[in-house]
Amino acid sequence: MQPFRLRKITIKTIARGLVTITVFIVLWELIIWGTSIPHYLLPGPMEVLRAWGKWSEVILQHASVTLLEIVLGLIIGTMVGIVSATIIAQVRAARRWLLPVLVVSQAIPVFAIAPLLVMWLGYGIASKIAMAALIIYFPVTASFLDGLRRTDPGWLDLVQIMTSKTSGNSWAALRLVRVPAAMPSLASGIRVAAAVAPIGAVVGEWVGSGAGLGYLMLHSNARTQIDVMFAALVTLAVIAVALYFTVDWLMRHLVAWQSDTFS
Amino acid sequence: MLLQSTTKVSESVESSESLTGRHAIVLKNLGFRRNGLLLFDGLSEQFSAGETTCILGVSGVGKSSLLRVIAGLLPDPEFGSACDEDGRSLRGRIAYMAQDDLLLPWANVFRNVTLGCRLRGDDIDDDNARELIQLVGLAEHVEALPHTLSGGMRQRVALARTLMEKRPIALLDEPFSALDALTRYQLQSLVAELFRGRTVVIVTHDPVEALRLGHSIRVMYGRPALLSEPMRLGGQPPRDPTAPKVASLQRELLNRLGISPAEV
Known part of the structure; x- marks a missing residue:
């Protein structure tokens, strides 16, 4: 997976984003106004806003459930991914036996096992956390593993001479050199994870749940409350974007030593 | 600042005798192949204990590989080995510095x-x-x-x-080639002072650097590569590269490298 990364956030980037969103909303309003799309198919922005105001308490309550699922899934998936990558990088047997399984496991669409997770873990948040964790596990593991395997060979030479060992692969070398060196790769993986974790949580909610924004969307869809559905969708988008930028900010601080001049 | 450091270091070097003992580097029939190409073969040489040997040669001749074999970084030299004059392994006695600061x-x-x-x-x-x-x-x-x-x-x-x-042995692989001339000059002086008394091998493609820092200079040439007889330089490094004696040595060195006076 190609790690992607937005440029440093400045007032300018935020301003540009706001302009784009405003233009988009105006266009949306114009389409509603100029065409005869029925309101039960596409509500106007003002209607969505009104629905949000009317249902804000319900929406926020469901949003908090979804946010909890996303954040816990992100934390658990990241931790499991870090441990897996470390073991695969460090233990030869694990590399030979687990790596192929890990790669092949990616061929199974995570969505396909969502019903199974709901069956096993119930309608509560556990199955959604598992879903979010599962969907981010691979990008985190793959990126961290990639970072661990691409330690500058010069550093490994140095470690080898300093420790008088035949290879630079000791646990001390892992802790002091290879893990820190892999942090930028891990940070890319976690950024990707922050972007896809909401998908996992919401898909989990669609399959079976009693709370969360995904549930609220299905519920309002069934009752043709399209405006509430849109309000929930916008809320989800705001959560996803806020989460991404928070994680991005954290990651930037994590690898602060990787200045722009460092290559 | 440099003078200050000089006195301080010679004290600390003298106090640690273990750094200046019998730590010559002896190569026994050393050979190494890279990508099927025999870089050097049957090298049996000795780098004197407590002295700085500069290995001078053109790029790609195998200088760095030789240093890496001595350092034990290339675990499979095709044959031969590097050890001290008592036949003991050098492992754990080597410090290494490369062109990249790492x-x-x-x-x-x-x-x-x-x-x-x-x-x-x-x-x-x-x-x-x-x-x-x-x-x-x-x-x-x-x-x-x-x-x-x-x-x-x-x-x-x-x-x-x-x-x-x-460590009593220091292997320096073109340590200053990425630096500007002035910085390089300062660092050469520092190296000469700080490593005094230890066994040092410096690989370089800069004749002036070799003349400043080496007690002796070996030219690495040919394929598979050989080392020339040591060219012994009198006096203590760091030498003043503008001294007339060093300048004449430089002429001799360029001759040995196969560069005729007309080309200089």
Whole structure:
């Protein structure tokens, strides 16, 4: 997976984003106004806003459930991914036996096992956390593993001479050199994870749940409350974007030593 | 600053006799092949204990590979071995410094200098580390991260890290070739002072550097490569490259490298 990364956030980037969103909303309003799309198919922005105001308490309550699922899934998936990558990088047997399984496991669409997770873990948040964790596990593991395997060979030479060992692969070398060196790769993986974790949580909610924004969307869809559905969708988008930028900010601080001049 | 450091270091070198004992480097029938190409073969040479030997040669002749084989970084030299004059392995007695400073970008100067101790789980001699950082002229940058330092300063940190290893043998692989002329000159002086009494092998393609730093110079040439007979230079490094005697030596060296006076 190609790690992607937005440029440093400045007032300018935020301003540009706001302009784009405003233009988009105006266009949306114009389409509603100029065409005869029925309101039960596409509500106007003002209607969505009104629905949000009317249902804000319900929406926020469901949003908090979804946010909890996303954040816990992100934390658990990241931790499991870090441990897996470390073991695969460090233990030869694990590399030979687990790596192929890990790669092949990616061929199974995570969505396909969502019903199974709901069956096993119930309608509560556990199955959604598992879903979010599962969907981010691979990008985190793959990126961290990639970072661990691409330690500058010069550093490994140095470690080898300093420790008088035949290879630079000791646990001390892992802790002091290879893990820190892999942090930028891990940070890319976690950024990707922050972007896809909401998908996992919401898909989990669609399959079976009693709370969360995904549930609220299905519920309002069934009752043709399209405006509430849109309000929930916008809320989800705001959560996803806020989460991404928070994680991005954290990651930037994590690898602060990787200045722009460092290559 | 340099004069100050000179006196200080000679004291600390003399106090640690283990760094200046019988630590010659003896190559026995050493051979190495890279990508199917025999770089050198049947090298049986000796680099004297307590002296600086400069290996001079054109790029790609196998100088770095030779150094890496001695350092034990290329575990499978096709045949032969490197050991000391008593036939003991050199493992654990070598410090290595490359053209690339190899500083860890996330670690400050102090933590880079003490990397070896931390990797081995040794106690960190805080005072000694700070003293070495001061000796290389970076006392005010103990907490600095590498990317805030200039290339010359970074190489000074690498130098302090190499000294912190307290190994009797130092292998330096073109340590200053990426630096500007003035910085290179300063660092050469520092190396000559700080490694005095140890067995040092410096690989370089710069004849002036070899003349400044070496007690003897070996030219590496041919394929598979051979080492010329040592060209012994009198006096103590660092030498003044503008001294008439050094200039005449340089002419002789260029002759040995196969460059005729007409080309100079």
